[in-house]
Amino acid sequence: MTESGKNIWVFGDYRNYFQNRVTLQLLSRARDLAPALDAEVCAVILGHELEEYVGEYIAHGAQTVYVMDDPVLKDYNVERYADLTARLAAVHAPGILLVGATDFGREFAPVLAKRLKTGLTADCIDLGIDEDGLLVQTAPSFGGNLIADIVTPDARPQMATVRPGTFQEIPHDDTARGRVVRLPLPEDLPVPRVRLISAQRLPQRTQCLEEADVVICGGRGMGTRAKFKKLFDLARLMEGEVGATRPVVHAKWAGHDALVGQAGRHVRPKILFSFGISGAIQHTAALSGADFIIAVNKNPHATMMKMADVAVVADASQVCSALIRELKARIRE
């Protein structure tokens, strides 16, 4: 298949493959969008010892994979990766280029967009194609209180970063076939101006909170550490994870790992329970990915209650206990 400036490219961000399968999720969405554009879905992967990932991308929807595999590309490097990707894009002219909104992706994509002289929409929570064939990039702003649909009418490629967990990956299909294009390392590879001195994988930093379908957040309104503990019981029953606001973490009712907010983790559960939380923007900024919010607060005017689908006006700790009792009765093993 020849390329005509309409194909959809997905940047292969494989380093966190086991925690964060955002590349696979993007390939899946790209497959959904492709028919409307008569486009092919391509993955681009730079690095070293990549065979496993190349196979995985094909099994998850990539029709073509561009691979540049060389020991000098072993470590992620924004400048080098952007330079190489920009050169590839200049040759093959993708219509759309998607990058996972990992930390790396959110640093790399803006640099790449500058190189390609195109626009970029950050941290999208949905992607679609409009009647003119433009990519509609849906992104939250104002801490998720507002959502904007953004398009890139003229510049190409149309670029977006997308939050992990936004789209569902296509199940692994061993029979899928794809074209693998192996590219040599160019001779005039730039010497990166930013040098990686050391990188150490952080111990036991779980992605659980980010990945959980059910998140139970508790705030100061839970009252005491003992009462806060009940949220962990509730989480066990729901196979969910517990998140916390900053005052809770400061009071050591929960560990720093549980902090949800600007300074902590972003969550995107199917259901978010929010117990005794006022809804300061530093906290709610991290909630825009939640599908359905149930907030419990004795103050019906709290911001959190206005953001919620269901606002329960009651004592947070008592509702938590009642919920535990009811769930125990309802969950039949």
Added chain:
Amino acid sequence: MLKLIVCMKQVPKVSELPWDARTGTLKRELAAGMMNPACKHALEAALQLKHQWGGRITAVTMGPPAAREILHEAVAMGADGGVLLSDPRMAGADTDVTSFTLARAIEQTCPDFDLVLCGCYTTDSETAQVGPQLAQELDVPGVAYVEHLEIDGRTLCMRREADDFLETLEMDLPGLVTITTRRYTPRYVSMSGLQDAFGEVEIQTLDCDALGLDPVSVGMKASPTRIHKVYSAVAQKENVVLKGSPKKVVDALFERFGDRIGAALGKDLNPHEHAAVDGREDND
């Protein structure tokens, strides 16, 4: 002596934005502004470098005339000067054009800078893109999400946590970093300090003409991205209010949303349906 630039943005103070549900627009003028938190952390990082090595800090912002306030606040915290880029023609810029405009202003007002510091993202648009793009525009190396900085001669040593890695990185100055809210706790500014800052230091205001920029190269018109539609996420919510005793609200919760909660848990939480299914099986 270090020449430091801190780029900052004024963002709305309130989390609950005055949203006009009838017209579907944002009453932005009602939302009082404040210095974006991460920018405040970036300024603190700059102040600590200045304390250690000596130097001069220039705070730069692009925004409406009211954004001048955060420059005064920056001066009150310890910045030595402020530059406000303000021109109606600059309004509506996306990150591509914002970084372009900031870069041209920095080149004009402080071409021999050593380090540009930015907040890693803003609370209003949350793109985290301006910093990395500004580094491109200035053609200097850039590193995002930095939590610790050290200078050794002309080398900047940085530490950050990104994608579950603890990284140590190095680059030669001049360069650009974006600072997270994790480690540099901004210093407190007293009311009187703030008042003094309004008198002493001059804030330079520059428009397109002063910057020698063609108006077609700035603002919304020059931006590759376009906002098609903005809508309130809040308005899409179901907004059901439940009141009463804990038992009563929990019953009501399951009655109305049991299916939805069950679907998220991957469990059937409706005991009545279970009974019916059991019954049917018995009849077989």
